[in-house]
Every structure is written in C-alpha cells, then in structure tokens.
Amino acid sequence: MTTSIAETIADRLDTMPAGERRAAHTLIAGYPVVGLKTVAEFSQAAGVSSPTILRFVARLGFQNYPEFQAALQDELAAQLQSPASRTHGNPATQDRTSPMLEATIENLRQTFMHLSQKQLAAIVQTLCDPRGKMFLVGGRFTDPLARYMAAHLAIVRPNVFHLAGQESLWRDRLIDMGKRDVLVVFDIRRYQDSLLRFAEKAHHRGVQVVLFTDQWLSPIARLARHVVAGRTAVPSPWDSSASLMIVAETLIGAVTARLEDSSARRIDEMENLR
Amino acid sequence: MTTSIAETIADRLDTMPAGERRAAHTLIAGYPVVGLKTVAEFSQAAGVSSPTILRFVARLGFQNYPEFQAALQDELAAQLQSPASRTHGNPATQDRTSPMLEATIENLRQTFMHLSQKQLAAIVQTLCDPRGKMFLVGGRFTDPLARYMAAHLAIVRPNVFHLAGQESLWRDRLIDMGKRDVLVVFDIRRYQDSLLRFAEKAHHRGVQVVLFTDQWLSPIARLARHVVAGRTAVPSPWDSSASLMIVAETLIGAVTARLEDSSARRIDEMENLR
DNA sequence: GTAAGCGCGTATCGTATGGTACGTATTTTC
DNA sequence: GAAAATACGTACCATACGATACGCGCTTAC
Missing domain, CATH: 3.40.50.10490 (Glucose-6-phosphate isomerase like protein; domain 1)
Structure with a gap:
C-alpha cells in the first residue's frame, strides 16, 4: 500500500511548527472526516487560521486543498471496499480460514x-x-x-x-x-x-x-x-x-x-x- | 440511530423519477464517498445533470447540498468511532439483514x-x-x-x-x-x-x-x-x-x-x- | 539587550461551486 | 389522439470557498 496520509502525517509531525501540528492532531483525532470539511471548518476545529491549514496540507505534499481532499476520499473508498484492511489485527483467524x-x-x-x-x-x-x-x-x-x-x-x-x-x-x-x-x-x-x-x-x-x-x-x-x-x-x-x-x-x-x-x-x- | 441516509434513500427510491434514481444508485454503490464530492463530480458519476443531483438531495429532505454532505460526514464519523459496528453492521441495518x-x-x-x-x-x-x-x-x-x-x-x-x-x-x-x-x-x-x-x-x-x-x-x-x-x-x-x-x-x-x-x-x- | 528570522493571523482577491430560472422533451391522463 | 403535467437539462447568477499577499509578534541567537 502506498503510505497512507495518516502515516505521512506521523512521519513529518516533528518537523512541523506548532500551529500545523495542532492541525495534524485534530485531523488524526477526527480522521478523516474533518479533512473532508471546508478549510474554514477545519481551521476552526483545530483552533488555527485557514492559511495554517493550507500550509499544513502543502507540507504533506499536496498542491492544493481539493487535491488533499480527493486523496482522503480515495483512501476512504479503498478502505470501505477492501475488508482485508479492516481486520486490524487478529492474525489468528487469518491463516486458519481461507482469505477467499x-x-x-x-x-x-x-x-x-x-x-x-x-x-x-x-x-x-x-x-x-x-x-x-x-x-x-x-x-x-x-x-x-x-x-x-x-x-x-x-x-x-x-x-x-x-x-x-x-x-x-x-x-x-x-x-x-x-x-x-x-x-x-x-x-x-x-x-x-x-x-x-x-x-x-x-x-x-x-x-x-x-x-x-x-x-x-x-x-x-x-x-x-x-x-x-x-x-x-x-x-x-x-x-x-x-x-x-x-x-x-x-x-x-x-x-x-x-x-x-x-x-x-x-x-x-x-x-x-x- | 435516526434513520440513516442510506435507509431514507431506500425508502423513497420508488417515489423518485428515473434521473434521481440513477443518482440514488450511484450514491449507494459508492457510499458514501461520491456524496462527499462536488455536485459536478457526483452528477458526472451518475450520468445526470447537476440540477438533478440537487433535486435528489432536496427530495431526501435536505435544504441544500452542504447540509447533505454534513449529514454524510456525521454519519461517517459515527460509524468510524464505533469499530464494532463496522464488523457486524450497525444496529440499524442488523434487523434488516436477511435470514437467508x-x-x-x-x-x-x-x-x-x-x-x-x-x-x-x-x-x-x-x-x-x-x-x-x-x-x-x-x-x-x-x-x-x-x-x-x-x-x-x-x-x-x-x-x-x-x-x-x-x-x-x-x-x-x-x-x-x-x-x-x-x-x-x-x-x-x-x-x-x-x-x-x-x-x-x-x-x-x-x-x-x-x-x-x-x-x-x-x-x-x-x-x-x-x-x-x-x-x-x-x-x-x-x-x-x-x-x-x-x-x-x-x-x-x-x-x-x-x-x-x-x-x-x-x-x-x-x-x-x- | 538588540536584531534577525520564522511563524502565524488578518484582509483581500479570483474562481469554482452550489443554486435557480426557464425551455424542451417525455410521459401520463382523459 | 390531444393536452396537461411532470421531469430533465442548458444557461446563467450569486456567493462561499480556497488561495495569497502582507504585516505583526514571538522566539532565538549573538
């Protein structure tokens, strides 16, 4: 799997300034729903200003906010479609029963x-x-x-x-x-x-x-x-x-x-x- | 749980005209992600025009498109918060599941x-x-x-x-x-x-x-x-x-x-x- | 203690998005 | 078979949204 957005955030969390880190934490806390809202709502939820949110998503490597949202949606769609990723960690059942x-x-x-x-x-x-x-x-x-x-x-x-x-x-x-x-x-x-x-x-x-x-x-x-x-x-x-x-x-x-x-x-x- | 959006759709599906029904089907098929996209993208996915999408969400009882999206987000958030509901289906749908x-x-x-x-x-x-x-x-x-x-x-x-x-x-x-x-x-x-x-x-x-x-x-x-x-x-x-x-x-x-x-x-x- | 640099928010701009009015096509009813 | 009603799409409008320029304040280094 191409590193999920949540992972990317965790990676770069310590290189972020305080404001963007607040943005990161609120996103993780309400993942991924807050990221699907508008910049204004996101910023309000994080207690920062909208430009900070935009700088945050830019730091994650996205060109603009819609691109970031599209990525979140794709991830969500993939998650909802493949049940395999949902079995977070019970390997006990994995090898006993057929994955099919x-x-x-x-x-x-x-x-x-x-x-x-x-x-x-x-x-x-x-x-x-x-x-x-x-x-x-x-x-x-x-x-x-x-x-x-x-x-x-x-x-x-x-x-x-x-x-x-x-x-x-x-x-x-x-x-x-x-x-x-x-x-x-x-x-x-x-x-x-x-x-x-x-x-x-x-x-x-x-x-x-x-x-x-x-x-x-x-x-x-x-x-x-x-x-x-x-x-x-x-x-x-x-x-x-x-x-x-x-x-x-x-x-x-x-x-x-x-x-x-x-x-x-x-x-x-x-x-x-x- | 107050009747989920998916249920509402199913309820009113037969009262809908053909175009809105297409919208309904595409939404259910790509639930809920397509509903989180823009009206234009949604309409394109459904193969109808944007006004049809707006009429569709209006028929579901929402004042406007953002309100509809907010409802989807709330539902999604609720669903993601209780992981148990994911494995066995949320209680609303539970009694609907067929004995077959x-x-x-x-x-x-x-x-x-x-x-x-x-x-x-x-x-x-x-x-x-x-x-x-x-x-x-x-x-x-x-x-x-x-x-x-x-x-x-x-x-x-x-x-x-x-x-x-x-x-x-x-x-x-x-x-x-x-x-x-x-x-x-x-x-x-x-x-x-x-x-x-x-x-x-x-x-x-x-x-x-x-x-x-x-x-x-x-x-x-x-x-x-x-x-x-x-x-x-x-x-x-x-x-x-x-x-x-x-x-x-x-x-x-x-x-x-x-x-x-x-x-x-x-x-x-x-x-x-x- | 002072100066420099970085980070953040305020204010403003352009645009893409949701919304609506209207005309046409299709269907339904008498 | 004709007329009315319903439904759908095209075209246009207002605005809310994302984006950016700018300036203030805090921190840090010397």
Whole structure:
C-alpha cells in the first residue's frame, strides 16, 4: 500500500511548527472526516487560521486543498471496499480460514447492507407479475447465474425464458417483448457491449429491466428499473459473482413464497406431465 | 440511530423519477464517498445533470447540498468511532439483514470448516494437470455451476469441456475420456440418476472424478477421487448452491494462481486470436 | 539587550461551486 | 389522439470557498 496520509502525517509531525501540528492532531483525532470539511471548518476545529491549514496540507505534499481532499476520499473508498484492511489485527483467524471465504462473507454483508428490504420487495413484485413474460440473460461469466435463476423461476411461474447462445438469437426474441415483460440482465465488468445494446433495445420497447451488476455499475444501470449492485472484489485474479448469486437465491426464495398457491398447482401439473 | 441516509434513500427510491434514481444508485454503490464530492463530480458519476443531483438531495429532505454532505460526514464519523459496528453492521441495518444471508454465511463457514487446506490443495493439483482433459457436468440446478467453473478454467488451461444438453450427448463424449482425464460432477439432491450412471461409466474408464455435492453426499461419492460437501440448507423452499459456488471460486482462483506462467501465455495467445 | 528570522493571523482577491430560472422533451391522463 | 403535467437539462447568477499577499509578534541567537 502506498503510505497512507495518516502515516505521512506521523512521519513529518516533528518537523512541523506548532500551529500545523495542532492541525495534524485534530485531523488524526477526527480522521478523516474533518479533512473532508471546508478549510474554514477545519481551521476552526483545530483552533488555527485557514492559511495554517493550507500550509499544513502543502507540507504533506499536496498542491492544493481539493487535491488533499480527493486523496482522503480515495483512501476512504479503498478502505470501505477492501475488508482485508479492516481486520486490524487478529492474525489468528487469518491463516486458519481461507482469505477467499472471509472476503466473500464481507462482500455478502456489504452487498446486503446496501440492499434494503424495500428494494428486494419491489424486485420480487416485479418478478412475480404473471401477466408478463420474463427473460434472463447474462454475460460471459454471469450467464450461469441467469441460467440458475431461470431454472428455479421457470418452475414457480409461467413464461420464464433464458436467452442463451448468440446475440442474434436474443435479438430475435425482442419481437416477443413488450411493456408487461421483464428482462433480467447480469452484467459485471468488463461489461459487455452486446448486453448493453440488447438492454437498450428491450428498454426501448418498454420492457422493465432488472440489472444484476457489480459495485461499479454496468452502463445498463441507467436503463434499469431495479439495480442490484453486488460486491465482487476477492483475493483472486477473478472477480466473484457469489454475492450476486446469493441475492438471486434470496429473490428466488421470496418469489416462490409469494407465489406459493399458484406455484403449488403448477408443480402438481408438472408432475402429471412426466 | 435516526434513520440513516442510506435507509431514507431506500425508502423513497420508488417515489423518485428515473434521473434521481440513477443518482440514488450511484450514491449507494459508492457510499458514501461520491456524496462527499462536488455536485459536478457526483452528477458526472451518475450520468445526470447537476440540477438533478440537487433535486435528489432536496427530495431526501435536505435544504441544500452542504447540509447533505454534513449529514454524510456525521454519519461517517459515527460509524468510524464505533469499530464494532463496522464488523457486524450497525444496529440499524442488523434487523434488516436477511435470514437467508445469515444462513448462507453459516453454511459457508461450516463448509470450509470441513474442508482442509490439504484437500483443497489436492483438488487443485488434480485440476491443474495439463496432460489430461477436463470435463464438467451438473444436474438440473447445478449445471450453471459447472458452466461457471468451465468458463473460467477454460481460459487458464487447455482442454476444458462443459457437457451440456442431453445425457446421450454426454455419453458420446465418454469415448474421449481416459485415465489422465478429470470429470467434475455437480450433484445435489434430489440426486439425478443420469449423473450417477454417467459418473459410473466414466469411473469405469479410469477417469478421476471430482464431486461437488451436499452434506448428505450424492451416491457418486463412492466413485469420487475428491468430494466437496457443501452445506445447502437455507430458510427457503429451495436448497442453496452458494457454498459450492464459493468453493468453486476458491479453486478457480487457486488453479489460476498455480498456472500463472502458462496461463499468461495462453491468454496472450487468445487475445491475438480475436 | 538588540536584531534577525520564522511563524502565524488578518484582509483581500479570483474562481469554482452550489443554486435557480426557464425551455424542451417525455410521459401520463382523459 | 390531444393536452396537461411532470421531469430533465442548458444557461446563467450569486456567493462561499480556497488561495495569497502582507504585516505583526514571538522566539532565538549573538
């Protein structure tokens, strides 16, 4: 890690004059929030004048105050995204359990933290409407998720279709899609143009788009009625789709519960057809 | 805690127009950092204009943008002060967490607890042998997992084949399988006869079988060289394949790391072929 | 004790930022 | 299908913010 700002401060603390040192201490005490406020507020909190604050950030090596704030924000973002840095010091759990596992669990927590019951309920509502058809499509690595979801939902409700194979095959199905229908798209980076193009066309036809993506949001998000943003970062060369899968499973369970009556009849009928 | 900003957003999300909803999603996805940036930067990140951002924060009940930022900062400060809340989510979100999530996490922990590093290493070893071919097949609901794993492994090593479609199609591929080859089977209950029959035939030809199954163990376990037993019980009408998927992701990551040199060359070559 | 140097705050300036009015496009309703 | 209402973006404005020049006061060295 490139030495954090807090570390830099600690390094140069003894070379600082009294006023700037007060600034440093107040920043550390309220790290990093006070650094995100205005110069005036920062200076007031430190009990010094604004130029002192500016001299302070200049001494840390920043050209100007906004640059300093941007650095703080980047650091904060990195900290909030990678749970690894948060495990301050319990090496006991580190080598016993898989780092993949811990990272995945943290991803799950983060994902669900940003996903309210209300949102989930709204998505369930969308997925339950039996009047419309439901299409699922995924990208290179996420297509299996689309299949997984389709395999389950096709049992509990009618008119569930997984769009497989080539883009041209999907396109031909656009003709069947209308306002009442739902398109569930899985798209994580590197986002696929083909999915965006397809989602745009579907959206243009009035199809409701439900998007499963990563925390950086596929461009499809702008068209989507509902967006599920899952955390994907794990200590691996590959991104993890696990969080999206668990959200999918949650939704599958909720939809099944909601459609219990009608789906029970449907399943009976299926058994008879064998 | 007075309802957090994230909650407020979730509450009013469905009353918002499309543009503001985009703003909401980008904020949640990059929470809370993007909200601390300037209106211009926020709007650019969300792909909307600055007035939309301002209307968005106004809808959340803030008089102006600085007031909104101050609220974010306060929330952040409160969150950072109590480190405990970071690990387990703050109390406000605690009761919102889905029982599905907790059950899944428990399943993951259980699954990995019964899966030693040694076993994982042995499986990785098996999956890395470049001399043999690798076939993956799954059941009704687990076939997507086979696809997922195949999609990744096919990139880092040669001769990875996913067996799709009907049983008869798989059978025809048996002719290509021999002692050096590996068959990865995903089979959770209700266990599929077709998979058992196929695994038996492959086993008979000397193929090494790696089995992903649930804790009650598919009958294929008898034939398998390696068995991954994942927990699948969740508060849902369906079983969860999540734990198997995370084991799969772990293995994918490990295999990729192990084959780093040869796979890098392979990936280069792939890029050239496009 | 005096003089020199460094540090800090006051006052002022230019600019980037938040805010708003208005026109257009899209959607919704009758 | 037409009209009204809602929503979004462009253009412009006021100001609050960061930046800087300057001068006073304290410390330190001789």
